[in-house]
Amino acid sequence: MRYILILMLLLFTGSCDLLSIExxxxxxxxxxxxxxxxxxxAKLANLxxxxxxxxxxxxxxxxxxxxxIGREYWRFSSADPRFTGDLLGKGTAVLDxxxxxxxRPWGARYRVVRNAYILLEALPRAADLNxxxxxxxxxxxxxxxxxxxxxxLNLTYDNGIRVDVAGPxxxxxxxxxxxxxxxxxxLDEAAQDLSAGGDAFPxxxxxxxxxxxxxxxxxxxxxALAARxxxxxxxxxxxxxxxxxxxxxxxxxxxTGVYHSFSTASGDLVxxxxxxxxxxxxxxxxxxxxxxxxxxxxxxxxxxxxxxNEPASLDGLTSTYGFYVYPSASAPIPIIRNAELILLAAExxxxxxxxNSAVTLLNHIRNTAGLPDYTGPVTQEAxxxxxxxxxxxxxxxxxxxxxxxRRYNRLDELPLDRPGDDVWRQFPIPATENL
Numbered sequence: 001m002r003y004i005l006i007l008m009l010l011l012f013t014g015s016c017d018l019l020s021i022e023x024x025x026x027x028x029x030x031x032x033x034x035x036x037x038x039x040x041x042a043k044l045a046n047l048x049x050x051x052x053x054x055x056x057x058x059x060x061x062x063x064x065x066x067x068x069i070g071r072e073y074w075r076f077s078s079a080d081p082r083f084t085g086d087l088l089g090k091g092t093a094v095l096d097x098x099x100x101x102x103x104r105p106w107g108a109r110y111r112v113v114r115n116a117y118i119l120l121e122a123l124p125r126a127a128d129l130n131x132x133x134x135x136x137x138x139x140x141x142x143x144x145x146x147x148x149x150x151x152x153l154n155l156t157y158d159n160g161i162r163v164d165v166a167g168p169x170x171x172x173x174x175x176x177x178x179x180x181x182x183x184x185x186x187l188d189e190a191a192q193d194l195s196a197g198g199d200a201f202p203x204x205x206x207x208x209x210x211x212x213x214x215x216x217x218x219x220x221x222x223x224a225l226a227a228r229x230x231x232x233x234x235x236x237x238x239x240x241x242x243x244x245x246x247x248x249x250x251x252x253x254x255x256t257g258v259y260h261s262f263s264t265a266s267g268d269l270v271x272x273x274x275x276x277x278x279x280x281x282x283x284x285x286x287x288x289x290x291x292x293x294x295x296x297x298x299x300x301x302x303x304x305x306x307x308x309n310e311p312a313s314l315d316g317l318t319s320t321y322g323f324y325v326y327p328s329a330s331a332p333i334p335i336i337r338n339a340e341l342i343l344l345a346a347e348x349x350x351x352x353x354x355x356n357s358a359v360t361l362l363n364h365i366r367n368t369a370g371l372p373d374y375t376g377p378v379t380q381e382a383x384x385x386x387x388x389x390x391x392x393x394x395x396x397x398x399x400x401x402x403x404x405x406r407r408y409n410r411l412d413e414l415p416l417d418r419p420g421d422d423v424w425r426q427f428p429i430p431a432t433e434n435l
Contacts, residue, residue: 032118039122041129045203047119048137051112051144052206053269056260058108059333060272062151063399065101069424070402071288071414073323076314078282084315089422097428102155106430109148110165116141116148117166129202136197136215142190143222146183147335150229153179154403157426162433173429180233187226191245194219208261208332212247220247221258224336231344232407239348248341250361254368254394257337263330270329273397277305277322281312286319290415291396300370301393316418325397339365339394343387350383358383365390384408 035043064075068087075083085093087101095102119141123134153161153176163182164171174182197215205213212221227242247256262271275285287305295302305321312319326333334340342361349358355378362383363373376382391404405411406425414423 035118036122037125039126041126041202044119044122044126044129044137047115047122048140048201048203051116051119051141052209054108054112054115055144055148056262056269057111058105059260061101062105062155063273063333063397065105065155065427066399066402067397070400070405071290071417071423072396072401073285073287073291074314074317074319076281076284076286076312076317078314081315084317087424088417089420089424090315090418091420095424095427098431102427103430103432105155106152106433109152110162112148113145113165116145120166130198132196132198133200133202135193136201137203139190139193139197139215139222140201140218142186142193143218143225146186146190146229147225149179149183149186150225153183154399155427156429157406159426159429170433177233180229184226184229184233187222187229191219191222191226194222206261208259208335211256212258217247220245221336224248224257224341227341227344228336231347234351236348236351239344240352243341243345243348246341247338248345249338250342250345251364252338254339254342254365255337257340258335259332259337260335261332271326271331271333273323273333274326274329274331275323277324278309279312279322281314284312285323286312287321287323288415289319289321292321295393296371298370299393301396304396323397334398340398340400343391343394346383346390347387350380350387353380355380355383358387362386362390365394369393 035047064083065087067073068075068083074088077083082096082099082101084090086095086099120138123129123137126134129137149161149163158176160173160175161179162170162173163179194215197219199216200214201218205218209218209221212218223242224246227239227246227248230236230238230242249256262269264270273285279285286308291305292302304323304325306324308320308322312322342365346358346361346365349355349361359374359378366372366374374386376386388404388408388410392401395401402411402414405413411423411425416423
């Protein structure tokens with residue numbers, strides 16, 4: 001495995017065009033051995049920059065995976081029928097364990113994880129970083145490891161993931177509950193490091209971390225991710241505790257948060273979910289018809305889809321709406337934002353029986369979308385329905401609906417668009433484990 005790490009390290013730090021994110025220093029590409037034995041501020045900064053940048057790799061495939069199975073949108077491609085075949089369970093199709101839709105996002109996430117562990121291994125020998133800077137860097141690396149592992153676990157779910165990948169040989173695949181516990185512990189360790197991390201990181205972060213680019217504010221991002229993990233673990237008291245340490249603002253701007261940034265600058269990555277909403281059906285991203293059909297009248301979030309000039313049809317599927325959550329090639333994609341935190345708080349209050357508190361939070365989401373206050377029954381069952389509705393519309397296209405319905409055992413509520421289609425519960429572990 002070490003030769004793979006050398007290759008990946010050279011990829012992450014040796015190609016400034018591939019990894020440039022705004023105003024970044026050019027990586028110089030040190031060898032792995034040189035980095036581990038002679039780490040310097042500049043070398044470690046280059047690696048940290050590469051970790052953040054590479055966390056965007058194959059993000060588009062991940063979002064297509066979860067968005068299509070969650071019936072949020074369809075990726076039409078006449079060149080690759082596996083999008084509307086395998087992912088939607090057409091006929092006898094199944095999810096293949098050796099196909100791009102699992103091998104590419106799985107491998108990309110683990111490459112970031114392994115490089116973050118290289119950063120952690122090199123840190124103690126960095127003589128030109130003070131102890132606070134080392135702590136800040138460790139907190140950054142551990143947070144990214146946890147985030148990347150969580151994305152892979154979202155795909156494979158009960159099939160589990162590997163969490164012990166710090167050494168030259170990976171550890172065994174562990175269960176979902178074990179993986180979530182590991183991720184939660186790692187986020188807690190990172191939060192402790194960040195608390196001792198001083199006033200600044202010894203490297204820059206992209207514009208997607210504007211407002212969260214110091215150890216103290218990055219810790220708020222870390223605690224927000226930890227609250228998401230606590231909700232996945234059904235630890236709802238802990239959700240509220242963690243939100244109190246995050247950037248959660250129950251009456252604040254829903255857009256405040258941390259994002260993956262993209263640009264059209266030469267060599268940088270563009271937003272992988274940006275498509276012309278009127279693109280030809282042979283190569284398009286179209287909204288699932290149910291998004292518009294199920295919306296409440298007056299919901300301003302319908303602007304996330306655009307009525308096409310002509311319907312798009314492919315493989316027995318037809319949509320009259322183009323997907324338009326990301327209206328430009330440089331539009332950022334949220335990692336986590338205040339809207340999700342408000343909804344996590346509402347979910348926790350519902351589960352803990354604080355129903356009126358949940359209604360107040362849900363009304364902020366509704367009112368921001370141009371909808372009146374909630375007037376339905378104030379019962380746990382009814383409010384969970386309302387919560388999932390608001391998560392559906394507020395977080396549309398951000399990678400949550402399939403995961404939400406799965407954790408509430410409601411995958412049978414997703415529409416089947418053709419006779420014989422299936423809604424998958426999870427992806428298989430890749431055959432080759434592309435680490």
